[in-house]
Amino acid sequence: QVFGSMRKEGLQVTILSTCPVADYKSQESTLTLPSPFLKALKTKEFKEQVCCPLLEQPNIVRDLPAAVLSYCQVWQIPAVLYLCYTDVIKLDTVTIEAFKPLLSSKTLKSLVKDASESTKILKKLLTTNETHNNIYI
Numbered sequence: 001q002v003f004g005s006m007r008k009e010g011l012q013v014t015i016l017s018t019c020p021v022a023d024y025k026s027q028e029s030t031l032t033l034p035s036p037f038l039k040a041l042k043t044k045e046f047k048e049q050v051c052c053p054l055l056e057q058p059n060i061v062r063d064l065p066a067a068v069l070s071y072c073q074v075w076q077i078p079a080v081l082y083l084c085y086t087d088v089i090k091l092d093t094v095t096i097e098a099f100k101p102l103l104s105s106k107t108l109k110s111l112v113k114d115a116s117e118s119t120k121i122l123k124k125l126l127t128t129n130e131t132h133n134n135i136y137i
Helices: 063-074 093-097 100-104 115-133
Strands: 013-020 037-042 079-086
Touching (some): 013 063, 079 093
Parallel strands (some): 013 079
16 A cells, blocks of 8 residues: 555665564574674665675565565565564664664665764663553552
């Protein structure tokens, strides 16, 4: 529905998502992998340099990120998915920091005013969110 109301000319899509590191398939043990880490998957039309290694087979992407990337591939829209493999269940500053290299990408660079303040702002946002998620007995 979102894409139905957008013009497809000149559109470029960037998808950010997280996934449990236990879902990552590799010949290397997941215990030795530095967590969190980024992998990318892109459509054929995406011509820019990706900011991390590409996702290797036999790894798969599911749910909404897979649906968006598939839609972009079918409709020939340049798109890239950055998938952060993490060992935590709840989003935290360490996991979000893994996405920091993307701030220098051509697509996202124009959205960033001052990357030096990003860590402090993220900590403040997550601390506020944690307060609302607590149950007091």
